[in-house]
Amino acid sequence: MNLLQLSWANLKDKKLNSFLSTLLLTLGIGIISLLLLLNKQLEDQFRKNLRGIDMVVGAKGSPLQLILSSVYQIDAPTGNIPLSEVEKLARNPMVKAAIPLSMGDNYHGFRIVGTTGKYVEHFGGELESGSLFDKSMEVTIGYKVAEGSGLKPGDTFAGSHGFDQEGETHGDHLYVVKGVFKPSGSVLDQLILTDISSVWDIHADHDHEAEEGGEAHEKEVTSALITFRNPMAMMMLPRMINENTKLQSALSSIEINRLIELLGVGIDTLRALAILIMLIAGVSVFVSLYNSLKERKYEMALLLSMGATRTKLFFLLLFEGLLLAVMGFIAGVSLSRLGLWLFSQTAERDFNYSFGEFSILPEEFYLLAAALVIGVLAAAIPSLGIYRINISKTLAED
Amino acid sequence: MLETQGLQYAYHAAKKFHFPDIVCRDGRALLILGQSGKGKTTLLHLLALLLRPEKGVIRIGNEEATSLSPSGLARLRAGRIGIVYQRAHFVNALSVLDNLLISNYLAGRKPDRQKAAYLAEQLGFAEHLQKKTFQLSQGEQQRVSIARALMNAPSVILADEPTSNLDDINCDRVIRLLKEQSAQINASLIVVTHDQRLKDTFEDRISL
Secondary structure (H helix, E strand, O other): OOHHHHHHHHHHHOHHHHHHHHHHHHHHHHHHHHHHHHHHHHHHHHHHHHOOOOEEEEOOOOHHHHHHHHHHOOOOOOOOEEHHHHHHHHOOOOEEEEEEEEEEEEEOOEEEEEEOHHHHHHOOOOEEEEOOOOOOOEEEEOHHHHHHHOOOOOOEEOOEEOOOOOOOEOOOOOEEEEEEEOOOOOHHHHEEEEEHHHHHHHHHHHHHHHOOOOOOOOOEEOEEEEEEOOOHHHHHHHHHHHHHOOOEEEEHHHHHHHHHHHHHHHHHHHHHHHHHHHHHHHHHHHHHHHHHHHHOHHHHHHHHHOOOOHHHHHHHHHHHHHHHHHHHHHHHHHHHHHHHHHHHHHHHHHHOOOOOOOOOOHHHHHHHHHHHHHHHHHHHHHHHHHHHOOHHHHHHHO | OEEEEEEEEEEEOOEEEEOOOOEEOOOOEEEEEOOOOOOHHHHHHHHOOOOOOOEEEEEEOOEEHHHOOHHHHHHHHHHHEEEEOOOOOOOOOOEHHHHHHHHHHHOOOOOOHHHHHHHHHHHOOHHHOOOEHHHOOHHHHHHHHHHHHHOOOOOEEEEEOOOOOOOHHHHHHHHHHHHHHHHHOOOEEEEEEOOHHHHHHOOEEEEO
């Protein structure tokens, strides 16, 4: 028998009250913790895939859409641009590298991206098995594609038009899988990479029909990822491109900051809500301890008459608040992991992105401290009532 | 051994009590009889060191209690005094056994399960040790509270109307147990009551 056990026994005796207080704390802490986790992992994913890509050029449209479709492969592309324009840009002395991308087809929801070996180099892709694509209609696939579709080196498949699985199939052009990448944690994991000429070969037939006897067919790409040679380029190139060419340029860092700001409004609202819930939890702890102290006034006087000091009983009640806070924290942190797992399942299904970091974040120690402070404050105020109990009067009255 | 000299207590100017001097040696039993309003509970709370007297001296063992600090009083209450109340009260969240062991804890001693089991056997509630206290009858509850008062082998046992809620059979039993148990540990037993049934069962008597 000690104070902690006695506190625990009291909490168990008031199951519903304890449950309500813990539930509120769990929700508040769970939401904040989930926001922390998502925030960190989203930023990680964003930054990881963005590394080294200073600018994206593509057809006119929304710059954010251009970044999302070309860097993260989660939105529809803005349209096509002539390859010649990209080549011209690549020769600009301020451009260190320009990687062309061609998108428009998928296989089982995984995007088929036509590009060059530089794209693989950029993301540091390493081969798990097989080899890199070399000729038209050869592909190398990310590990998630291999897992999700069951493709392995040597297999052949036909891509579907568009970005959903129901698109029209290019049945007469079959891709050959040459290799599989190792997991890299980047966008490479969820892509089917092929040589840029494959996309031209497949779509050449359609295009000829469409352009009724037009001028000689010009090769097109969807966009290009640009790396600058020096920071000055950041100031000069975007303006030059937007004013003098049919292309649109989007600076990736600016667009991503804009996106995070947009998300931030929602995140801030949720966070405010969670803080409110935690405060309500504090009020709930306060009310339930205040009521239970009123009910247990005689019990407290009895313990005092048996030789307990007031300080001891003060800590007895304080521990009840602390225990609730600790339980709320543990349950809340577990809940947030469950939430992250569910979110990851959805993100995996819809965007082929997954979030798998379940370890405790440093910020969560602050969250624990906040929970303890709420528990202590909410418990301390009613617990101070211990010092006002008149033992003799309380015992005589009952 | 409990001894008082010239005890006085006043709730306010019009309600003032002067109490006769009391001496109760180790191993003896003293009955303090008084009608309502004579200050029985006040006297018991003074003896239990729950109230500080306006004037006068209380000695428990060789210690003069009236000059102690609040923590000194708490220590003395925990270690040397056992109280049995009119209506038995417990920590509701705890089992009968833990309600006994909590006396040990509050006195800063090791939980003495053997003693709890022994007392439960002696006082006839051994089969109820794991129950919650409110599951017991009033007579059983009163016997548990006697056992609780005995857990630290105190030198003074104070009983406030221990029999007023009990029928004749339970009344006899409770008084017999109180006397037996306090004699066994050589404690001073002081029973404060208005219950006339107890008049003839005590040799030493004081009327208020």
